[in-house]
Amino acid sequence: MALEAKNLTVAFEGNTILKNVNVSFSPGKRTAIIGPNGAGKSTLLKALSSLNRKYEGQVLLDGEDVREMGRKKLSQRLAILPQGAQAPADVTVKQLVDFGRFPYRSWLRASDPKADREAVEWAIERTQLNAFVDRPVIRLSGGERQRAWIAMALAQKPEILLLDEPTTYLDIGHQLEVMNIVEDLNREYGITIIMVLHDINHALQYADEIVVIKDHGVFAQGTPKEILTVDMLGNVFGVRADVFVNSKGISVLSPVSLVK
Numbered sequence: 097m098a099l100e101a102k103n104l105t106v107a108f109e110g111n112t113i114l115k116n117v118n119v120s121f122s123p124g125k126r127t128a129i130i131g132p133n134g135a136g137k138s139t140l141l142k143a144l145s146s147l148n149r150k151y152e153g154q155v156l157l158d159g160e161d162v163r164e165m166g167r168k169k170l171s172q173r174l175a176i177l178p179q180g181a182q183a184p185a186d187v188t189v190k191q192l193v194d195f196g197r198f199p200y201r202s203w204l205r206a207s208d209p210k211a212d213r214e215a216v217e218w219a220i221e222r223t224q225l226n227a228f229v230d231r232p233v234i235r236l237s238g239g240e241r242q243r244a245w246i247a248m249a250l251a252q253k254p255e256i257l258l259l260d261e262p263t264t265y266l267d268i269g270h271q272l273e274v275m276n277i278v279e280d281l282n283r284e285y286g287i288t289i290i291m292v293l294h295d296i297n298h299a300l301q302y303a304d305e306i307v308v309i310k311d312h313g314v315f316a317q318g319t320p321k322e323i324l325t326v327d328m329l330g331n332v333f334g335v336r337a338d339v340f341v342n343s344k345g346i347s348v349l350s351p352v353s354l355v356k
């Protein structure tokens with residue numbers, strides 16, 4: 097069952113962005129959400145994660161309406177790395193990752209220092225940030241910084257991790273580094289991944305399922321092979337593409353020109 101949206105409608109200032117969207121995300125899988133600029137991909141992710149709760153319809157986690165769950169309880173199960181997250185100037189990597197333990201602390205209940213420490217150490221280890229723990233986040237390179245934000249989300253020990261364009265501004269090597277971390281988290285710990293991606297070939301290579309957002313809703317959903325075709329790139333992005341088989345045996349798409 098896991099995470100699903102039912103009749104989800106989101107509007108801003110009278111403009112309907114998503115209309116009656118029904119979509120469910122398979123537990124334990126990696127799903128890529130793709131679609132043109134402005135289609136509503138981030139809007140969907142924000143509603144799914146409760147960053148935005150101003151919507152009609154429902155977001156359900158294992159059948160339970162997330163708006164009826166406490167935010168802390170939800171944050172123990174689901175974490176989001178939003179687009180363009182920024183840390184205050186003096187916050188170190190360790191402090192940032194430690195913020196991820198917030199859902200486990202409260203006025204009423206003493207925190208569990210051992211569980212906190214283990215989760216933070218695990219998150220830092222998994223994102224290979226050991227050498228940077230005392231460095232202010234703003235003094236990291238783009239790739240290191242993105243890993244620090246992923247580590248903060250991991251410290252929440254989520255079952256579901258939502259990522260909004262996690263490779264933006266990264267060079268091709270660091271893009272693959274982030275995608276490999278995400279893939280490992282899914283394979284080793286079974287964390288369900290739901291990620292907005294712009295790179296069609298990352299979606300082909302790293303996703304089990306694809307959701308295409310267009311015209312206020314889900315335009316298509318299926319496996320990368322079913323969805324990421326030359327026809328789809330023409331219909332959805334207005335781009336003509338060629339197909340090549342790479343050395344891993346994956347058919348990749350190379351945009352050639354705009355469809356006239």
Ligand SMILES: Nc1ncnc2c1ncn2[C@@H]1O[C@H](COP(=O)(O)OP(=O)(O)OP(=O)(O)O)[C@@H](O)[C@H]1O
Binds near residue numbers: 109
């Ligand atoms: N808080 C807001 N107030 C008003 N309009 C908004 C708000 N958030 C998003 N929008 C509008 O909703 C539409 C969808 O935005 P969204 O960021 O979800 O698109 P996207 O598919 O993620 O785009 P991109 O690929 O460019 O990141 C856009 O027209 C955007 O301007």
